[in-house]
Amino acid sequence: MNHSVLSTIIFLLGAAAGFSAAWIFSYRAEPPLAEQQPLLESVMRYANTEIAAENDACEGSPVTTVGAVIASLLAMNNTTSRNRLTYGCYNEVCTLSVSSCKPWQDQECSTRFLKFERDNQQQILPASFSCLDMP
Secondary structure, eight states: OHHHHHHHHHHHHHHHHHHHHHHHHHTOOOOOOTTHHHHHHHHHTTTTOBOOGGGEEOOSSOOOBHHHHHHHHHHHHTTSSSOOEEEEEETTEEEEEEEOOOTTOSSSOOEEEEEEEBOTTSOBOGGGOEEEEEO
């Protein structure tokens, strides 16, 4: 009997320590990359840029400008206490996105993207802005 009680206590302590470490790690601040602030500043210069109808695949209330998409991303991000806003570039394609997916979910979650392209001189191509919702 003592062996099973001791095993149960050790298991519960291990589970509590693992849960606590995962919870603390999820709130850890990431150090800012040097390119992140300039990227956001350059995108905000295009806040009044219209998104072409063929590039608008976002559901819900109409988001016809870059600023409206950014506002919707910030509003979606504000629904929980955790920061779910991610952004960055790979090659010449950049995205800003917010995901509603929890780590344990594989269904019934979504992500909204603001996607745009840059030229070889890292200048944003205004006609490339698109809004996309992924189920």
